[in-house]
Amino acid sequence: MEPTLVIAATSLLGLGLVAAALLRAWEGWLALKRRELDAISRGDAAPDDTRGAGRIALADLRERIRKLEAIANGVDL
Known part of the structure; x- marks a missing residue:
């Protein structure tokens, strides 16, 4: 071959x-x-590890919203 x-x-x-x-x-x-x-x-119920990840994501979203509100109000971060 x-x-x-x-x-x-x-x-x-x-x-x-x-x-x-x-x-x-x-x-x-x-x-x-x-x-x-x-x-x-x-x-x-979701497993514990996914609940923790959800809380982290929620905290991240809250922080982003806080920053966007500060920008909208003219506050310099």
């Missing part, structure tokens, strides 16, 4: 394996997100 053909076949096989692994990871990620959405729709 010709070396170029062997290299091409091996590369194609490797690409197929990588694509299969990525597809499996993608399906797992989608399943995780579906479970999260189901939990939210049932009204289950």
Whole structure:
């Protein structure tokens, strides 16, 4: 067999394996997100780590609003 053909076949096989692994990871990620959405729709409490992240995001938004109000009022920060 010709070396170029062997290299091409091996590369194609490797690409197929990588694509299969990525597809499996993608399906797992989608399943995780579906479970999260189901939990939210049932009204289950969010995990502690997401509640903390939500509080941080809320504090960040409040700080941005405070800064925008100060700019609107002409106060130099």
